[in-house]
Amino acid sequence: MEDSLYVLVSGRDRDGIDLVGRTLTGREGLDVKVRLLSSGIPDPLFGLKPLPDILVLTLGESWEQELEVIYARPTNEATQIVVVGREENPQMMRMAMQAGVRDFFSHPIPEDEFLSCLERIGKTTQVKIAGQPIGQQTADGSMTAVINANGGSGASLIASNLAQIMASHLARKVALLDMDLQFGSLSSHLNLDPQESIIDALSKVNEMDALMLGGYMSRHPDGLHLLASKFEHMPQPWTVSTPDLLRLLKLARESYEQIVVDLPRVIDPFTNTILEEADNVLIVLEQRITHIHSAKRMLRIITQELAVPIERIHLVMNRFDKKIPLLVEDVSEALETDSIFLIPNDYERVLEAVNMGIPLSQVSKNAPITNALTEIAERFAGRKEIEKKGFFKKAFSLLPT
Numbered sequence: 001m002e003d004s005l006y007v008l009v010s011g012r013d014r015d016g017i018d019l020v021g022r023t024l025t026g027r028e029g030l031d032v033k034v035r036l037l038s039s040g041i042p043d044p045l046f047g048l049k050p051l052p053d054i055l056v057l058t059l060g061e062s063w064e065q066e067l068e069v070i071y072a073r074p075t076n077e078a079t080q081i082v083v084v085g086r087e088e089n090p091q092m093m094r095m096a097m098q099a100g101v102r103d104f105f106s107h108p109i110p111e112d113e114f115l116s117c118l119e120r121i122g123k124t125t126q127v128k129i130a131g132q133p134i135g136q137q138t139a140d141g142s143m144t145a146v147i148n149a150n151g152g153s154g155a156s157l158i159a160s161n162l163a164q165i166m167a168s169h170l171a172r173k174v175a176l177l178d179m180d181l182q183f184g185s186l187s188s189h190l191n192l193d194p195q196e197s198i199i200d201a202l203s204k205v206n207e208m209d210a211l212m213l214g215g216y217m218s219r220h221p222d223g224l225h226l227l228a229s230k231f232e233h234m235p236q237p238w239t240v241s242t243p244d245l246l247r248l249l250k251l252a253r254e255s256y257e258q259i260v261v262d263l264p265r266v267i268d269p270f271t272n273t274i275l276e277e278a279d280n281v282l283i284v285l286e287q288r289i290t291h292i293h294s295a296k297r298m299l300r301i302i303t304q305e306l307a308v309p310i311e312r313i314h315l316v317m318n319r320f321d322k323k324i325p326l327l328v329e330d331v332s333e334a335l336e337t338d339s340i341f342l343i344p345n346d347y348e349r350v351l352e353a354v355n356m357g358i359p360l361s362q363v364s365k366n367a368p369i370t371n372a373l374t375e376i377a378e379r380f381a382g383r384k385e386i387e388k389k390g391f392f393k394k395a396f397s398l399l400p401t
Contacts, residue, residue, distance in 0.1 A: 004031040005122045008052035010044035011066065012037045013086070016058030016107065020084055023111060024056075030118075042069050051079045054121055057101075059085045063092055071099040080121045084109060094211045104214075112221045120171045120223050141175070141253040144380050145278035146316075147263040147271070149285035149295035154318040156180075157350065158284055158343065158373070159262035160189040164359040165377040166258045168222035172381050175217065175256040176226045179274060180264040181240075184229030187218065191357025194218040194228040201227060202240055205247045210254040222359070225256070238268060245273050258381055267301055276306055280380055282341075284316045287326045292334050299335060310337070316376070319345040341376050344368045 007030055009020045017034055024032045033052070037044060042065065044057060059066055063085065070081060081101040085092050093104050103117045146159040163176040178184035178198060187194050201208070201216040217225035252259045261278065263271050275281055283298055285291040295315065302308045315335065317328070320342040332338055346369040353363045360370050 006031045006052045007054045009056045010035040011058035013058045013060035055081045067095045097211045141256045141259045142279045143259040144280045145261045146282045148265040150291045153284040155284040161373050162377050163260040166381045167224040170381045172257045174258045177261045178229045187228040192218045197230040198227050205244050210251045213251045281313045287324045314339040316341045318343045321345045343372050
């Protein structure tokens, strides 16, 4: 089938194969084949030419042997693997990730999330970095910390939308961490109801591996994973030990390609640790003298007291309005930096997005504010979206647009 994504659903679990097959069969843009394995053919890809773009492996009772076969396959194959298990077994999930699978689902499969996963993988099959397929890169996540220069500048809105764009439009595996432990709002921005919190994860971090971290994440339909604060918690940030925080960040880097961190506007040992560890720091401000003064002070603290290189720090001027007489050149001169991103003022769209708990790209994909956020996401995620002609215009028609 021309311009289609070749998906093979295989395994020894007949019922599981039937369930997945019914979910995928008949959808435009997908060429779905089913292969029930017998004891004589342990490898779901044995003898297949061409190999599928995606293998959906449904695990049965002998899941350990099935995953061992996947683990033994050559690491340079283009086929991306998604695993579906009968239950959320931590050992099963850990072994699956060690075998190099892209994602893990258990029955009943969340249909929208499952289709979103296949869509993201479909995009990556068309993209290469330095000649290597995306799916074959090992996760060594880049971390971007977002912090307000002044209260209410919009850091949470920017952090949540950057992470969503990286996940949905740039096909990256993204974790969004809400590090405002007391007043975090990212779950509201994304209309998620987290069952676990960042405090829960920190309390277990020394018993955790990179795969187990995923169990504490809330999953957005666009593929983004959120580690959230919870309204019923009121922890004191200074009670979080630095080794525990560093361990959590290390696990996130091992699991995700991009980590976006929303920080509270405070300088203390907790935020200092994240600022020092971040590959990029975005300081969010507005076209106001008070914001420039605050940003200047924050820049001094971060660069001089925390010794973060100035090259890692970037300014984001939110709610930018050309009619305001304070020019970008004035801000650049006052703060001694040329790295300034502009987010145009769009009060009505932002209000709609926040009130509905949906990303700006779903409110208006081509609005100037969405385009500005996409440019920032592309800058730090490292590549632009490349679509397979004719495929993503018609595929996954049931997903939100």
